[in-house]
Each structure stands twice: as structure tokens, then as C-alpha cells.
Amino acid sequence: MAIFDQNKFADWLQTNKVGPYGIGQCATYVRKALEAAGCNTSGHPSAAKDWGPTLVRIGFQQIDLKGTYTAEKGDIVVFEASPATPEYGHMGGFDGSHWISDFQQDDMWPSKRARVQKTPYKIYRIVGGNVPRSTWN
Numbered sequence: 241m242a243i244f245d246q247n248k249f250a251d252w253l254q255t256n257k258v259g260p261y262g263i264g265q266c267a268t269y270v271r272k273a274l275e276a277a278g279c280n281t282s283g284h285p286s287a288a289k290d291w292g293p294t295l296v297r298i299g300f301q302q303i304d305l306k307g308t309y310t311a312e313k314g315d316i317v318v319f320e321a322s323p324a325t326p327e328y329g330h331m332g333g334f335d336g337s338h339w340i341s342d343f344q345q346d347d348m349w350p351s352k353r354a355r356v357q358k359t360p361y362k363i364y365r366i367v368g369g370n371v372p373r374s375t376w377n
Contacts (some may be wrong), residue, residue, distance in 0.1 A: 246314035248275035250335035257344050257365055262285065266350070267291065270316060279315075281288035289321050289329025292362055311339070314364060314370050319361040325356035333334070333366045362374035 252273040267288040271281050279298045287292060292302070295316060303309065313336035321329045329348040332341035339345040349355035 244274075244277045244314065245277045245365035246336075249314055249333060251271045252276040253333050253335050253340040258342055260343060261281060262317040262340050262341055262343045262350070264328075264342075266331050267328070269340075269342040270333050273333055287321075289325075291316075291318050291331055292364070295327070295364040298366075302368045303363040303365050306365065309363065312336075313361075314366060316364045317361050318364065319350065319354065321357050322354070322357060322359040324351055324357045324359045330354070330359075 250273075253269070256269060256272070259330065266283075267284075267286065270288075271284055274281055281294065281298065285292045293373075295318070296302070300316065303315070311334045313334060315331075315334040317332050317334075319325045319330040321327055330341065332339045332345055332348070332350065334340075339351065340347045347355075349359075350359075
């Protein structure tokens with residue numbers, strides 16, 4: 241299982257984001273942030289929508305969204321493919337203040353269209369002994 245440094249993850253996303261809009265490289269940017277944080281992403285998929293099993297393999301767990309959800313630094317959202325997130329879906333990471341993929345998003349939703357259409361998504365979080373205590377918030 242991975243040792244996941246939430247601060248390195250967040251720092252990488254903040255430092256490397258592009259302008260106000262994405263460039264279609266969300267999975268690449270989140271993958272590089274995961275690697276900077278200490279995760280082995282070998283065998284990863286190219287499409288953002290397919291990242292769930294890889295996240296679970298490296299120690300993340302899917303969050304139950306039936307109750308109230310509050311984002312935590314290091315959380316990752318994976319959106320299914322839809323008209324709002326064509327073909328490859330979308331993914332982003334939470335830096336403690338903002339959702340970032342290859343750009344800083346206004347909120348968890350990658351676009352207004354995805355928010356209006358309620359594009360299905362799952363949220364993943366690394367928990368317990370996988371995170372060094374020095375990085376817990």
C-alpha cells in the first residue's frame with residue numbers, strides 16, 4: 241500500500257495547474273500529483289473515468305456519499321463519461337481549499353454543465369495507516 245503525503249499531493253496540484261480552463265489532461269495531472277505524493281500508479285488507465293480500481297489498488301477507499309460529505313485534502317473525485325465530460329470522464333484532487341485537475345475548478349464539478357446534468361461521480365480517500373501521521377489534517 242502507498243504512503244500518501246497529502247501535502248505533496250496538494251502542492252503538486254497547486255504548482256502545476258494551468259490557466260482558468262483545463263487542457264484535457266486531468267488524469268495526467270492527478271496521476272503526477274499522486275506520484276509526487278508517494279503513490280505507485282503503474283498500470284494506470286489513461287481515461288479519468290477508469291481510475292477507481294487503480295485508486296483502490298494503491299490504498300484509497302470509495303467514500304459513502306449517502307450522508308453529508310466534507311472534502312478533505314487528498315480526496316479525489318472521478319466522474320463518469322457523460323455529455324458534460326465526454327468520452328474520458330474527469331478527475332480532480334482536493335488541495336484542502338480547491339478542487340484541481342489540470343486547472344483550478346470553481347468547485348468539485350468540472351463545469352457548469354456537469355453540475356446541471358448531475359454527472360455521476362465517486363469520491364476516493366486514502367485512510368488510516370496509509371497516511372503518515374505528519375500529513376494528517
